[in-house]
Amino acid sequence: MKYQFWKYQGTGNDFIFFDGREDVSVIKDNKEVIARLCHRRYGIGADGLIILEKHETSDFRMVYYNSDGGESTMCGNGGRCSISFAHFMGLAGEKTNFQAIDGLHSGEIANEGWIKLGMNDVSDMKRLDERTYLLNTGSPHYVRLLDQGEDIDIVAFGREIRYSAPFAQEGINVNVVQEMDGKIKVKTYERGVEDETxxxxxxxxxxxxxxxxxxxxxxxxxxxxxxxGGALKVSFNAHKNRYTNIVLHGPVQMVFTGQIEI
Known part of the structure; x- marks a missing residue:
C-alpha cells in the first residue's frame, strides 16, 4: 500500500512525517519499517520519523522515533518541524500547543520562517568536573566544554561516552561546546542515530x-x-540552578513530499 509522507529539516536535522489522522498502523511502533524508511540507502533517509496525531486537549500529539526505529524522548528540532508541519496541514495556527513524550509544549511560527519551541524547565544539572555536565532537556545529555583551539572527534568521543558503563543501557546524547566569536559552536553525537547529526x-x-x-x-x-547544519538561538530565564521559559529558535524547511510503498 502507498503512503503519503513529507520530509522536513531543521538546521540539517531531518525527519520523515506521516499524518496520524490516517491509518498508519503499519508504521507506528514498527521498528523494522521505521528503520528502513529512515535508511539513507534503502529508504527515504532521515535522522528520525514523526507521526502527528489528534489530541483531546492540545492541537496535536507528536510521536517521535529515532532512525533505529525505537520511540525516543523529546526531539527539539523535530518539535520545531512538527509545528511547521501541523500548520501546513491545518492542525494548528501560527501559535500552538502540543503534546510530546515529555509533556506539553508551546510553539510559534515567527519571522523569516523561524520556529519557536517552548522547552521544559531544567533544574537537575549534575557537574562531573569543571568542564563536564549531565542534564536533561527532554532528552538526556552529556555536555563537555572545550578549550579554545581544542579539537575532538565527536563520533569517536561520543561513542566512547554513550557506550560507557553508566550510560550503555539507556544511552545518552553527547555534546561538545566551544566558544567562538561571541557564539557557541556545538557538535552532537545522538543515541538512536549512533552518529553525529x-x-x-x-x-x-x-x-x-x-x-x-x-x-x-x-x-x-x-x-x-x-x-x-546552521544557526539556532536559545533563550531562557535563570534562577540560580533553575532555568525557566526556555525557548529554542531556528529555521525549518519542507524538503519534499511523495509516496512510498510499504
Missing part, C-alpha cells in the same frame, strides 16, 4: 544552559549557537 535541538539547549552556567556573569538573553 547536523544539529540536535535538545543538545543545543543543553549546551547553551551549560555555557551560561559556566559564565556566571553572562546576562540572560538569547545565546547564538552554530551547528554543522
Amino acid at each position: 547536523y544539529s540536535c535541538g535538545t543538545g543545543v539547549t543543553a549546551a547553551a544552559i551549560v555555557y551560561h552556567r559556566s559564565m556566571n556573569n553572562l546576562p540572560v538573553g538569547d545565546i547564538d549557537v552554530m551547528t554543522k
Whole structure:
C-alpha cells in the first residue's frame, strides 16, 4: 500500500512525517519499517520519523522515533518541524500547543520562517568536573566544554561516552561546546542515530544552559549557537540552578513530499 509522507529539516536535522489522522498502523511502533524508511540507502533517509496525531486537549500529539526505529524522548528540532508541519496541514495556527513524550509544549511560527519551541524547565544539572555536565532537556545529555583551539572527534568521543558503563543501557546524547566569536559552536553525537547529526535541538539547549552556567556573569538573553547544519538561538530565564521559559529558535524547511510503498 502507498503512503503519503513529507520530509522536513531543521538546521540539517531531518525527519520523515506521516499524518496520524490516517491509518498508519503499519508504521507506528514498527521498528523494522521505521528503520528502513529512515535508511539513507534503502529508504527515504532521515535522522528520525514523526507521526502527528489528534489530541483531546492540545492541537496535536507528536510521536517521535529515532532512525533505529525505537520511540525516543523529546526531539527539539523535530518539535520545531512538527509545528511547521501541523500548520501546513491545518492542525494548528501560527501559535500552538502540543503534546510530546515529555509533556506539553508551546510553539510559534515567527519571522523569516523561524520556529519557536517552548522547552521544559531544567533544574537537575549534575557537574562531573569543571568542564563536564549531565542534564536533561527532554532528552538526556552529556555536555563537555572545550578549550579554545581544542579539537575532538565527536563520533569517536561520543561513542566512547554513550557506550560507557553508566550510560550503555539507556544511552545518552553527547555534546561538545566551544566558544567562538561571541557564539557557541556545538557538535552532537545522538543515541538512536549512533552518529553525529547536523544539529540536535535538545543538545543545543543543553549546551547553551551549560555555557551560561559556566559564565556566571553572562546576562540572560538569547545565546547564538552554530551547528554543522546552521544557526539556532536559545533563550531562557535563570534562577540560580533553575532555568525557566526556555525557548529554542531556528529555521525549518519542507524538503519534499511523495509516496512510498510499504
